[in-house]
Amino acid sequence: MTAMAEGLNVSRVNKSFALKESRLEVLRNIDLEIATGEFVAIIGASGSGKTTLLRILAGLDQADSGTIQLNGASVQGVGPERAMVFQEPRLLPWLSVEANVAMGLELMGESRTDALRQARHYLDLVGLTAFYDAYPRQLSGGMAQRVGIARGLAISPDILLLDEPLGALDAMKKIRMQQELERLWREQNITMVMVTHDIEEAIYLADRIVILSNDQKSALQVMRVDLPRPRQRSDSRFVAYREALLDTFHLNDTADADATSNATETTP
Secondary structure (H helix, E strand, O other): OOOOOOOEEEEEEEEEEEEOOEEEEEEEEEEEEEOOOOEEEEEOOOOOOHHHHHHHHHOOOOOOEEEEEEOOEEOOOOOOOEEEEOOOOOOOOOOOHHHHHHHHHHHOOOOHHHHHHHHHHHHHHOOOHHHOOOOHHHOOHHHHHHHHHHHHHHOOOOEEEEEOOOOOOOHHHHHHHHHHHHHHHHHHOOEEEEEOOOHHHHHHHOOEEEEOOOOOOOOOEEEEOOOOOOOOOOOHHHHHHHHHHHHHOOHHHHHHHHHHHHHHHHOO
């Protein structure tokens, strides 16, 4: 695979972990190209290596072998060109909302005045203008996650990595946050890579969906989502994508088997 001059390039990445007296292979020969400004979702069953891959992209974990390049430069360790948003917002409880967002900027050398000014700008973007002085304990789960996203955007990264950031939200809050995340992606023109377990979320947000296999024997699959935005979940084409992904994970087979079993049990 030829490396791109722009965007993210992952080439033949492997990762395993020690497991008693053996090694557990989590990622095998992963090849992936992500264009600048693209929204990519990574899905797969538990244990397929989704979060491991995201952490390697962030520089929080190191691959056993393979290369990663961002805009033609080798990725080594963490760096301000990549920001990560975790499933838990991980806000410092003793700091106000604006101070939590400004902290990363101050660590990068910004003056406190400039850091707070930028923090407020990004809090405005995520709809938290009225909560500059609030503390994490005073926020709902969705609001706290907005702070985490604002903190990631504030350092102006080339790529924002999101590890199931909406996984802990209830259904209605999750849908609203998906809409907000899609709006931020469009307005900020930033590359986003998001790990999710939610098939509908992946279809709603992503330009392409990367499917990781548990057994690592199959080649990595990539599905392009060719739907206009904003996407409608009731659209027959949206439903067709959902059905295709359910088939990929054999979830429709399970549903049919359960339905047959239930029918058999209730037949007089």
